[in-house]
Amino acid sequence: MPDYAVRNTVIVCKDDFAYLSHPSIAILDSGEWLVAFNHSRRREPAMHPPTDPLFRSLLTRSPDEGASWDTPSFAPDFDWSGTECPGIAQLSEGTVVLTQFRFGWYPLGLARKRRAAGEPISLCLPDKYWTEDFGEEDWERSRFTWARGYHGLYAHLSSDRGHSFDQTVKLDTGPYRDGYSRTPVVELADGRVAYAVTEHHPPANRYTYMLLSEDKCRSWQVPIPILDDPDRVFAEPDVAEVAAAELYCVLRSDARIYLHGCRSLDGGRSWSAPEATPMDGHPGHLLVLRDGRLLCTYGRRKQPFGIRACLSEDGGRSWQVEREIVVRDDLHGWDIGYPTTVEYAPNRLFVCYYGQEPDGVSCIQGSYVDLTS
Secondary structure: OOOOEEEEEEEOOOHHHHHHEEEEEOOOOOOEEEEEEEEEEEEOOOOOOOOOOOEEEEEEEEOOOOOOOOOOOOOOOOOOOOOOOOOOEEOOOOOOOEEEEEEEEEEEEHHHHHHHHOOOOOEEEEEOOEEEEOOHHHHHHOOOOOEEEEEEEEEEEOOOOOOOOOOEEEEOOOOOOOOOOOOOOEEEOOOEEEEEEEEOOOEEEOOEEEEEEEEOOOOOOEEEEEOOOOOEEEEEEEEEEEOOOOEEEEEEEEEOOEEEEEOOOOOOOOOOOOOOEEEEEEEEEEEOOOOOOOOEEEEOOOOOOEEEEEEOOOOOOOOHHHHHHEEEOOOOOOOOOEEEEEEEOEEEEEEEEEEOOOOOEEEEEEEEEOOOO
């Protein structure tokens, strides 16, 4: 018998005319559940944030542990378009933090002028995808009527549980040019806030590093390198504090499929080399359960398509992959996943993710999973 039970699945948000994806969930001190996710127009085939300039973040909340969800609203406001996948978290003193990386988007004529003035500009070409390595003759070959630049990495701060955002902080990622992760900040036991990101100018993502704040995300220290991979295969890191001063980081690796992990034993100042885990999926989200076990949730983008999770009883040194938790194995196609998970009662989980319904609409969904001790 499995040591878990999947009870039921709910629709968090669905819009027949929109593409909704890549959610992040948090439980607030009020007891509300708050979910941030991507919103853009529905296209066939779907475009993800690195390609579509219309993506913005939406927030929806539930007062009753996911039984009902309110009408979503844009966050931090209507002006923030062209963003990547959001992360949402609440700190111990109450501040709700919405994190997101934002590209700069320009019509081709304006992009051409900005590139001539020295700004890094990427063009989407039929044979190169997004690239900064192109010549003047390539403007006519662009797949789209827009090009892409860089805007920055941001933390939006709310003092009223995400109903409004009072302050926006741009994170200085130097010496790295930019940074992105789809998961939120993590508050450590010593009060610092950690945020692990990877450079984000697809298809080149070489450096993964961590940013730390000692004043609840209002200012940030110089980035700490986690890894430098010249093959540029790692991305979308997530960090969990698994013991005193011990951090574990899980990394997506498209080239090798399996999730990788690395570790810091000194509070994030230095990191081990990444090693492959037995978890076959991506990207990963980490959650330290109330009983001390570490949960990693991830999408399975090959048949049977779905959402899976694994438990570790030793802080990520080993994973119980032979007892893999199958949250869903009935989703439609590979464009699914990006789960984040909350534990709303001891060993009672809500796993939030996106997937396509039988009618072809991609939407935000959630499944209730009960674990045995």
